[in-house]
Amino acid sequence: MAGASALAIAAAATTLYVRPLIADPAGIKDCGSVLPPVAAERGRSAAVAEPRWSQRGGTVNDASCLSRTAVAGVVRPRDEADVATALAYARAHGLTVSAAGVKHSMGGQAFRAGGVVLDMRGLQAIRLDEAARTVTVGGGATWHAIQLAVHPRFAVKAMQSTDIFSVGGSISVNAHGMDHQAGAVMNSLRSVRLMLADGRIVTASRDENAELFRHAVGGYGLFGVILSAVLDIVPNDIYRSERQLIDYRAFPATFARIAADPSVGLSYVHLSTAPKTLLEEALVYQYRRFPEDQALVRAPLAEVASTKVRRLTVNLAKKNDLFKSLKWWSEKNIEHRIETCTVTRAQAQGSAEACLVARNDPMHDSVAYLFNDLPGETDILHEYFVPRDRIVPFIDGMRRIFRAQDANVVNASIRAVGVEDNALSYAPAPAFSVVLYLNQPTTVAGNERMRRLTSDLIDLTAAQGGRFFLPYQLHYTPQQLERSYPEVGAFFAAKQAWDPDGVFSNSWHARYAPFFAKQPAATRPSITSGAPAA
Structure with missing residues (x-):
């Protein structure tokens, strides 16, 4: 009897522990704000048509849950005329305007204090x-x-x-x-x-x-x-899904073979987040096109299955080193055995045991399993662009920083980018993109640790001749921004030339543009x- 009671208590405790880890989010998290204070801009006023507000006043936030910002209101345009009305209203009242989508930038890039937010959805x-x-x-x-x-x-x-x-x-x-x-x-x-x-x-x-x-x-x-x-x-090509476990130091040579093979349509790499092999093991994923597969039937696009199981796996991995190790072991040994193949093996004559998918399938993922209702914590994205010949020393430096600061790394991946010729380019030369998914407490101490980690990773990237991605938290100085993007002053000057009245703005612009105001117009x-x- 005592044994049965103990089992019942253990089962109840497990249920109470697991339930929050698998629960769907009740709504968008709102954990406060780490954004630097910005004064709301208000000036002239004129009699113009009111926009169709979907929210008047109040606050907005983004996917970080740490960018709570008071705004003049939110307008959700139904057509281009609604956009024009909102802009005219903002100009007449001396308000700034920011365009927003799903707000997955994490440093207030989709809104500004006191401004009008255009919900473009x-x-x-x-x-x-x-x-x-x-x-x-x-x-x-x-x-x-x-x-x-x-x-x-x-x-x-x-x-x-x-x-x-x-x-x-x-x-x-x-x-x-x-x-x-x-x-x-x-x-x-x-x-x-x-x-x-x-x-x-x-x-x-x-x-x-x-x-x-x-x-x-x-x-x-x-x-x-x-x-x-x-x-x-x-x-919408059909690909054979392939994967290979390698030592991270072999990645440059492995990618060189992938880049030289025109049959490989998609590729990316996951790095180990298990403590013993942190960033040392790498799983290389590639999707290869074979002419004989292209006549096969493409199934309708389906949503990613097992959301609650995936959410539980991710959330457990945030808890301690054991679960991090189990998550990586599962990806190495189990996930490929239960991979969803949208073109059945029976159809794929001659393709042996290859798992076949259409090009759309690997990218048709709305990552519902990454959203949760867990209090007091949030998940933060980072991304760093490193010259291709510097990826190994960059990973070595990143590993040292993670261990020294006990960073809670949930996921780390690598993708390749070519030269990007836009005005504020993160890749003026071919680079590898290192994408990080990090967990942090939403406390003052947690925010400060993330600020220090971000600053150290930016300095590491700059030392390797790389750049950091700008849609994320504003935990960097104007000097770090200019060192990574020496053209940023010219970028802000061009913005002033195109928008001399300063109608368009956001928290990122408000934070950094004033430091480059002396740049010639x-x-x-x-x-x-x-x-x-x-």
């Missing part, structure tokens, strides 16, 4: 042009919706590695993904339609308003509101095909 039209091999999409459309619209014949050429993000957001940071050949979003972007601060609508591309194009892509919403974009699409290029908003 209402502009989500998608139009496929099979003959031109393009898709025209609203700035608020998500990659998830675009994939559903172009599947099964086509796939996007370049997108982020998961599909939750909006196109406007991805363009604003010039995001990249799993296709090491396609490069970042800019390389598959035919053109973008922008509403400028004065309400005019212009088209920008490599051939039309080219300087505006170079600044708006990766421009963090500071040059115009992205209304729509025309993107390249490619055939840029000359605004002439605009072709500008038209007033309807």
Whole structure:
């Protein structure tokens, strides 16, 4: 009897412990703010039409849950006229405007204190042009919706590695993904339609308003509101999913073989987060195209299964070293045996035991398992771009920093990027992107530890000749920003030339632009095909 009672108590305790770790989030987390204080800008006032507010006053936050910011309000435009009305209202009342999508940047890049936030998710039209091999999409459309619209014949050429993000957001940071050949979003972007601060609508591309194009892509919403974009699409190839466990020092040679093989369409690497092999073992994933597989039937796109199990695995890995080790062991030994193959092996004659998937499948993941309702903690993204010949010493330095600071590393991955020729480029030369997913307490001490970790990783990256990604927390100094991006002063000067009244802004711009105010003003290029908003 006593044994049964003990088992019952143990079962109840386990249930109470596990339930919060698998629970769906009740809503967006709101943990406070680590953003530097910024004064709200208010000035002139005039009688203009009120925008259609979806939220008047109040606060907003982003995926970090640490960027709570009081704003004038949120407008969710249904069409371009609504965008024009919001801009006119902001100009008349001396308010700034920030465009937001799903707000997965983590340093207030989608809003500013006291400003108007444009929730662009209402502009989500998608139009496929099979003959031109393009898709025209609203700035608020998500990659998830675009994939559903172009599947099964086509796939996007370049997108982020998961599909939750909006196109406007991805363009604003010039995001990249799993296709090491396609490069970042800019390389598959035919053109973008922008509403400028004065309400005019212009088209920008490599051939039309080219300087505006170079600044708006990766421009963090500071040059115009992205209304729509025309993107390249490619055939939805069927790939054989392959993986290989290697020592991290073998990665450069392994990638050289991947880059030389045109049959490999997608690739990425996961580094070990297990304490004993931290960043020493690497799982190389690649997706290879074979001509004989292409006639097979592509299944409808399905959502990622086992969300609660995946969430439990991720959340347990945050708890202690044992669970981190078990998570890595599972990825090495179990996950590939239960991989979802959207083209059955029975169909794949001659492909032996290969798991076959369509190109859209690996990227059709809204990462629901990464969201939780756990109090007092949050997960933070970092990304660093390192010259390809410096990746091994960079990983060695990163490992030393993680161990010295006892960083709670949940995931670490590597992807390849080519040269990105936008005005504020994270890759002026080919680089490897190191993406980190870190857990932290939302306490003052937890925030300070994350600030120190971020600063040390930025210094390490700079020492290796690399750059850090800017859509994340603002835990770096203006000096660190300028060292990584020596062109940032010219970037802010160009922003001033395109938007002399300072209509567009966000927390990132408010934090750093004043330090570069003495930069000579840029000359605004002439605009072709500008038209007033309807």
